[in-house]
Amino acid sequence: MEVLRKYASELLEKKAVAAVIGYVRVSDKRTRPAIITNPEDTSSLVFDNYCLNNLSVYLTKARIKALCRTSDKPMKLAITAKPCDVHSIVALIQENQIHRDDIHIISFNCGGVVKDFGLEFSKETLASKCIHCESQKPVYFDKLFGEEKKIPAAEDKQLQKINEIDSMSTEERFEFFKKEFDKCIKCYACRAVCPLCYCQRCITDKTIPCWIESSSHQRGNFSWNIVRAFHLSARCTGCGECERACPMDIPLGLINRTMAIEAKKSFSFVSGRSLEIPTLVGSFDVKDSDELFM
Ligand code: SF4
Numbered sequence: 012m013e014v015l016r017k018y019a020s021e022l023l024e025k026k027a028v029a030a031v032i033g034y035v036r037v038s039d040k041r042t043r044p045a046i047i048t049n050p051e052d053t054s055s056l057v058f059d060n061y062c063l064n065n066l067s068v069y070l071t072k073a074r075i076k077a078l079c080r081t082s083d084k085p086m087k088l089a090i091t092a093k094p095c096d097v098h099s100i101v102a103l104i105q106e107n108q109i110h111r112d113d114i115h116i117i118s119f120n121c122g123g124v125v126k127d128f129g130l131e132f133s134k135e136t137l138a139s140k141c142i143h144c145e146s147q148k149p150v151y152f153d154k155l156f157g158e159e160k161k162i163p164a165a166e167d168k169q170l171q172k173i174n175e176i177d178s179m180s181t182e183e184r185f186e187f188f189k190k191e192f193d194k195c196i197k198c199y200a201c202r203a204v205c206p207l208c209y210c211q212r213c214i215t216d217k218t219i220p221c222w223i224e225s226s227s228h229q230r231g232n233f234s235w236n237i238v239r240a241f242h243l244s245a246r247c248t249g250c251g252e253c254e255r256a257c258p259m260d261i262p263l264g265l266i267n268r269t270m271a272i273e274a275k276k277s278f279s280f281v282s283g284r285s286l287e288i289p290t291l292v293g294s295f296d297v298k299d300s301d302e303l304f305m
């Protein structure tokens with residue numbers, strides 16, 4: 012922890028970065044995001060199994076970006092990012108929302124995080140994304156801390172559920188998701204935490220014409236969740252933040268992961284893994300399969 016604090020403090024002192032986006036401890040088993048601009052405040056930075064938030068969501072916020080323009084010359088933003096959060100940064104760079112040269116990535120060899128704050132870290136409480144994590148080391152970084160760690164082996168219940176839903180009839184599957192989406196209260200927490208939900212004006216906020224009913228009603232709930240799933244397909248990096256933030260415990264990860272599995276199977280594409288491979292939705296090949304979900 013000390014090496015991270017010292018490193019972040021030096022970056023700010025040297026004015027190499029305008030701010031460090033990182034985690035600070037709130038209590039024993041809870042952290043919160045912090046935007047640090049004063050070198051002295053880096054003494055509260057932490058990185059452990061309780062750093063749940065995907066901080067890359069802040070990289071596209073106008074108020075954070077404005078910090079880089081407060082001195083004579085534009086400065087970078089430093090961000091503490093788990094390897095899976097680096098995937099979101101890659102996706103944001105590829106979608107031209109941020110520039111690689113403007114970001115200083117501080118990452119870690121990761122040993123997994125808990126699914127929610129307040130839980131003891133163990134294989135039973137491991138976040139679902141960590142169970143099938145294939146990149147405990149970041150694909151890109153400017154500074155890497157920590158030794159390589161082992162993630163506790165745990166059952167992939169999310170994949171079991173996806174397979175179970177896959178074996179249902181179309182009607183049964185429709186009923187399953189109808190029941191889940193009925194719980195939606197349209198709080199838009201899923202959108203707020205998603206790094207890739209960066210539109211200035213979301214389709215669900217448009218009233219003329221009104222594409223998606225804003226009230227928490229079955230029709231609007233269905234449209235909202237399906238439209239969001241489509242807008243995120245082959246873009247979602249699987250950070251799991253939307254599902255964690257949903258106050259109604261809607262298993263949004265089931266949809267996101269299914270879409271990701273399809274993108275991999277049909278196009279060999281996984282979002283946020285490489286700056287060299289063009290994004291799936293941003294490139295077109297006449298040879299691409301058009302037989303999705305048949
Ligand atoms: S998904 Fe991988 S990189 Fe992300 S928190 Fe879990 S173990 Fe770490």
Ligand code: SF4
Binds near residue numbers: 201253267
């Ligand atoms: S849709 Fe959910 S899992 Fe995917 S990138 Fe957004 S917040 Fe993360």
Ligand code: SF4
Binds near residue numbers: 258
């Ligand atoms: S976070 Fe959950 S309840 Fe809120 S809008 Fe998203 S799906 Fe609906």
